[in-house]
Each structure stands twice: as C-alpha cells, then as structure tokens.
Amino acid sequence: MSKKEVSMRKMNFWGWGWADEAEPEDVAKDKEMARFVAESYGVPEAEPLTRPRVEEFSIPDSRVQIPANLRDMCTTDPHERLIHSLGKSFPDIANAALRQLPHATDLVAYPEDEAQIAALLDWAADDNIAVIPFGGGSTVCGGVDPDVGDSYAGVITLDLRKLDQVLEIDKTSRAARIQAGILGPDLEAQLKPHGYTLRHFPQSFEFSTLGGWIATRSGGHYASLYTHMDDFVESIRIVTPAGVMESRRLPGSGAGPSPDRMMMGSEGIMGVITEAWMRIQDRPTFKGSIPVLFKDFYQAAETVRALSQSWLFPTNCRLIDAEEASGVAGGEHAMLVLGFESADHPIDAWMDRALELVADHGGSFDRSVLEKKDSNKAGAAGQWRNAFMQAPYARSRAIACGLIVDTFETAITWDKFPEFHAEITAQMNKVIREVTGNNSRVTCRFTHVYPDGPAPYFTYSGLGTTSGMIEQWREIKAASMEVVTRLGGTVTHHHSVGRDHRPGYEQQVDPLFRDALQAAKSRLDPTGIMNPGILIDPENRKVGQTGTMADR
Numbered sequence: 001m002s003k004k005e006v007s008m009r010k011m012n013f014w015g016w017g018w019a020d021e022a023e024p025e026d027v028a029k030d031k032e033m034a035r036f037v038a039e040s041y042g043v044p045e046a047e048p049l050t051r052p053r054v055e056e057f058s059i060p061d062s063r064v065q066i067p068a069n070l071r072d073m074c075t076t077d078p079h080e081r082l083i084h085s086l087g088k089s090f091p092d093i094a095n096a097a098l099r100q101l102p103h104a105t106d107l108v109a110y111p112e113d114e115a116q117i118a119a120l121l122d123w124a125a126d127d128n129i130a131v132i133p134f135g136g137g138s139t140v141c142g143g144v145d146p147d148v149g150d151s152y153a154g155v156i157t158l159d160l161r162k163l164d165q166v167l168e169i170d171k172t173s174r175a176a177r178i179q180a181g182i183l184g185p186d187l188e189a190q191l192k193p194h195g196y197t198l199r200h201f202p203q204s205f206e207f208s209t210l211g212g213w214i215a216t217r218s219g220g221h222y223a224s225l226y227t228h229m230d231d232f233v234e235s236i237r238i239v240t241p242a243g244v245m246e247s248r249r250l251p252g253s254g255a256g257p258s259p260d261r262m263m264m265g266s267e268g269i270m271g272v273i274t275e276a277w278m279r280i281q282d283r284p285t286f287k288g289s290i291p292v293l294f295k296d297f298y299q300a301a302e303t304v305r306a307l308s309q310s311w312l313f314p315t316n317c318r319l320i321d322a323e324e325a326s327g328v329a330g331g332e333h334a335m336l337v338l339g340f341e342s343a344d345h346p347i348d349a350w351m352d353r354a355l356e357l358v359a360d361h362g363g364s365f366d367r368s369v370l371e372k373k374d375s376n377k378a379g380a381a382g383q384w385r386n387a388f389m390q391a392p393y394a395r396s397r398a399i400a401c402g403l404i405v406d407t408f409e410t411a412i413t414w415d416k417f418p419e420f421h422a423e424i425t426a427q428m429n430k431v432i433r434e435v436t437g438n439n440s441r442v443t444c445r446f447t448h449v450y451p452d453g454p455a456p457y458f459t460y461s462g463l464g465t466t467s468g469m470i471e472q473w474r475e476i477k478a479a480s481m482e483v484v485t486r487l488g489g490t491v492t493h494h495h496s497v498g499r500d501h502r503p504g505y506e507q508q509v510d511p512l513f514r515d516a517l518q519a520a521k522s523r524l525d526p527t528g529i530m531n532p533g534i535l536i537d538p539e540n541r542k543v544g545q546t547g548t549m550a551d552r
C-alpha cells in the first residue's frame with residue numbers, strides 16, 4: 001500500500017479504530033457486556049443494539065453540485081458522508097448505534113494542497129455552503145457535526161488527511177515544518193529517523209491530526225511543562241476565505257497580541273490550518289515511573305500541589321481516585337503515577353527528591369519498581385495504562401447496552417479544588433440518579449497539573465434506556481457544564497468547545513471578548529461559511545447553538 005493509500009484508510013464510523021480493524025460483531029462479548037450492565041445496576045439483562053451498517057442509515061441526497069474543476073477531490077459516497085458526519089462524542093456514538101443521522105454532510109473533499117483548499121473555499125463562499133475542516137474526526141464535543149442551521153445551501157467536510165508530510169527539519173533550532181493533516185503515528189514515524197519526537201501524545205493520538213490538535217489546543221499525555229499544544233507551536237499557516245495568513249517563526253515575541261494565539265483553538269471557524277512549524281524534542285532515553293498510593297484523595301491532591309510547585313516538573317503526575325484505580329490498586333487507595341524522563345541526563349536526582357516529598361506527605365511506594373526496565377509500562381501503573389488505551393474501543397459496546405458513559409475535563413486553581421471536586425461529584429451523582437433512576441458512578445483523575453492548579457478529568461456512568469439515552473445524556477451534560485462554570489472552572493481544559501460546550505463557553509467568556517472574536521471572524525470569513533455554530537455565530541446569522549445550558 002502506498003503512503004497516500006495508507007492515510008486514506010477509512011475510519012470506523014460507529015466507534016474507535018479503523019473500519020477494516022473494527023471489532024467484528026461478537027455475540028458472546030456483547031452478551032458479557034449486557035450481563036455486566038445488568039449485574040451492576042440490578043436490572044434484567046437486555047438485548048444490546050447490534051453493530052450498525054452503512055445501508056441501515058437514511059442519508060439524504062447531496063444538496064450541492066460540484067464544479068467540474070473540483071470534482072476529482074470530492075466524493076458523495078454514502079460511507080464517506082457517514083464517517084464525516086459523526087465525531088466521537090457520546091451522542092455521535094449513540095446516534096450511530098441507533099442508526100440515526102441527525103445531520104448529514106453533503107460532500108467530502110480531500111484537497112492535496114493550499115490552492116485546492118482556496119478553490120474550495122471560493123466556491124463555498126460564492127454558493128453559501130458551510131465548510132467544516134476535518135482532521136481525524138476524534139472530537140468529543142460536536143466539532144465536526146454538520147449541524148449548521150438552515151441558512152446554508154449545503155455543507156462540505158474538508159478532510160485534510162492528504163496533507164500528511166513532515167516537510168522540513170531545522171536541526172539547529174530543533175523545529176519542524178509539518179503539514180496539518182498528518183495523523184499522530186505518521187508524524188512520529190517521519191520524525192523518528194532524525195532522532196526527534198514531537199512528544200505530544202493525547203489518548204486519541206492514533207486517530208487525530210496536527211491541525212486538529214492546534215485547532216483544539218489539545219493536551220498531551222504528560223502532566224506538566226511542555227504538554228499542551230500551545231507550547232509546541234512556533235508558527236502557523238492558515239488558509240482563510242479572505243486569503244492566507246501566516247505567523248513568523250520566532251522563539252518568542254512581544255510584538256502585540258500573538259497571531260498564533262488567535263489561530264490556536266479557533267476550531268475551524270477562521271480558516272483551514274495547513275501547516276505549522278513545531279518545536280520538536282530529542283527522543284528521551286532516561287525514563288522512570290512509579291505508582292504511589294494514598295489513603296485519602298485530598299491528601300494525595302495536596303501532595304500533587306507540592307510537587308507541581310516544587311519546580312521538579314514531573315513528566316507524569318497523574319493522580320487517579322480510589323474508585324477509578326480500583327482495578328489495579330484494590331479500591332481503597334488513590335494512586336499517583338509519578339514519572340520523569342529526559343533525553344539529556346539521568347533522572348534519579350529528580351525522582352529522589354520527588355519521592356522524598358511524596359513520603360513526607362504520607363504516600364507509600366515500592367522503590368524497587370524503578371529498577372525494572374520500562375518501569376513506566378510495568379506493575380499497577382502499566383496495567384492502568386493498558387486499560388486506559390483500550391477504553392475507547394469498549395465504549396461503543398457499553399453504549400449499545402444503554403450505558404451513558406462519558407467524561408468531562410476542566411481546570412481550577414488549587415485554592416478552590418477541594419470544594420470544587422466535592423460539589424461536582426455530589427451534583428453529578430445526584431443528577432445521574434435523577435435522570436436515569438439508577439445508580440451512578442463518578443470518578444476523577446488529574447490529567448495535567450500546574451503550579452497554580454490541576455486539570456481534573458471526571459468520568460461518569462449511569463444506565464439509561466437505549467431509545468432515550470441521548471436526551472438523558474443532554475440533561476447530564478447540561479448539569480456538568482452548569483456546575484463546572486458556576487464554581488469557577490473552565491468548561492474545557494483540552495477537549496475544546498465544539499457545539500456541545502457552547503452554552504458553558506458563553507457563561508465563561510466575557511461577551512465583549514466574544515464580540516471581538518466575531519469581528520475578527522468577519523474579516524477572515526466575510527460570508528460566515530467556516531464551521532458555523534462553533535464558539536460563536538457568524539455575524540448576522542443565527543445557527544441555533546445558543547441558549548441556556550438546559551436548552552441544549
């Protein structure tokens with residue numbers, strides 16, 4: 001298979017993974033999940049929804065006429081339209097399981113260069129067609145759903161996966177010019193022969209792209225220091241309906257508000273990010289990781305605060321509450337996965353000091369773990385990591401049984417954390433029980449930690465009804481946004497705003513700032529065709545995503 005063919009492999013529309021590697025229908029495994037759900041919730045075992053097939057969806061005819069000069073890069077194939085009409089949010093997966101397609105994209109385009117993107121945008125602007133940039137489609141908050149309201153003549157999804165090359169490496173400055181549509185594994189494979197890594201590993205790494213990471217300001221696997229996409233971007237190039245905009249490659253600059261900051265997190269509403277110069281790293285050779293147990297979650301959080309303020313900057317500092325870590329740590333203890341790595345020097349001095357600090361705060365650990373090769377993949381921490389990597393695949397199976405299982409992530413300053421965590425946990429348990437009439441489960445871990453606060457990541461589940469689970473999820477989602485923003489947190493730390501978080505975003509961000517953003521959008525996207533409904537409405541258009549949190 002040629003490189004281009006590899007990157008054109010079809011993704012699975014109803015769940016995680018490639019279509020040709022998707023878990024086959026496995027009646028025994030489905031039954032096992034149905035039994036687990038029935039036992040966990042004390043209800044009779046129900047028949048799970050079977051795997052959906054493309055032919056089972058009613059996909060409306062495409063509303064757009066492709067101009068002859070663009071025909072070669074566009075397709076109206078139903079399977080392609082289905083893949084590109086759904087992201088990976090709970091409603092996306094549930095809709096797929098229910099054979100529902102609330103909004104269908106009319107056309108999928110695979111441009112190969114900036115000239116083709118500009119031609120597509122010109123056509124779309126002239127014909128009043130909305131354009132949705134699409135990287136890996138791994139958005140968990142409706143970022144690529146073609147839900148654009150009634151004022152457009154159609155929707156084009158612009159898939160960037162043919163822009164998949166590392167174009168240039170500047171070894172002196174340790175930076176690389178990389179195309180936006182490259183998927184995580186391809187990016188790392190192209191840097192590896194040169195001894196480099198971008199070292200940005202979101203859990204969705206395999207099925208997400210550089211452009212998507214920049215457009216959503218994604219957060220990588222590592223806990224502190226260089227982990228957020230913002231830290232790695234040196235300059236960006238974006239094709240907008242008004243022309244190409246590019247920022248200058250600089251290690252830093254005090255020349256006014258940063259152009260990069262305007263493009264990062266723009267979620268496709270300003271234009272199409274086509275490439276970026278990225279700060280790359282030497283591949284780490286010194287690594288060590290150790291699980292630390294705590295009897296009390298808040299005591300563990302205080303330890304993490306001390307670590308995050310110690311200037312040690314551990315690579316990994318993932319605190320997992322006792323319930324979430326129960327499969328590997330027995331259920332009585334919160335587990336902190338503490339790790340360091342370096343491409344330059346042994347990490348022992350840093351680890352020694354961190355463990356001294358951890359011990360002073362009452363954490364317990366078995367130091368011999370550090371002597372094992374690949375300690376980051378061994379023992380309880382390694383087991384948790386494996387379960388974590390498999391979780392996206394199991395999700396579709398659970399949703400097919402009516403299990404409402406989802407996550408939300410936020411950030412808060414340390415001074416507010418204990419009350420914030422306690423109130424969110426209590427509220428979410430209450431709402432899930434009220435909405436589903438069944439037991440609830442709400443757990444928390446830290447994905448990232450900063451000297452001034454953590455980024456807590458909540459996972460929740462409750463048993464809904466297969467026919468009503470999307471509405472039930474909406475009520476729970478509205479409650480999570482309401483409680484997080486009311487208590488002073490952010491509606492998202494790294495999953496972005498998309499369509500689903502918009503009510504929380506409106507609560508959180510000053511209206512004057514939103515007006516300023518809208519004015520900037522109007523200059524770059526005068527006819528308002530770029531990803532309508534995300535973040536803000538285009539000027540003079542009502543896309544229909546606003547309203548109170550309960551309306552959504």
Ligand SMILES: Cc1cc2nc3c(=O)[nH]c(=O)nc-3n(C[C@H](O)[C@H](O)[C@H](O)COP(=O)(O)OP(=O)(O)OC[C@H]3O[C@@H](n4cnc5c(N)ncnc54)[C@H](O)[C@@H]3O)c2cc1C
Nearest residue numbers: 135136137138139143202203204209211212218219268273
């Ligand atoms: C199982 C799972 C695990 C996840 N883990 C993480 C995690 O660890 N960290 C994290 O941050 N996120 C995570 N996510 C969320 C998601 O993977 C990220 O938001 C990711 O950055 C999206 O990248 P993508 O290429 O898939 O973009 P898409 O989902 O295709 O698009 C996301 C948004 O960006 C816009 N966009 C995409 N490409 C471009 C471009 N070139 N130019 C302009 N706009 C563009 C789209 O229009 C859309 O608004 C996870 C999601 C799943 C399903």
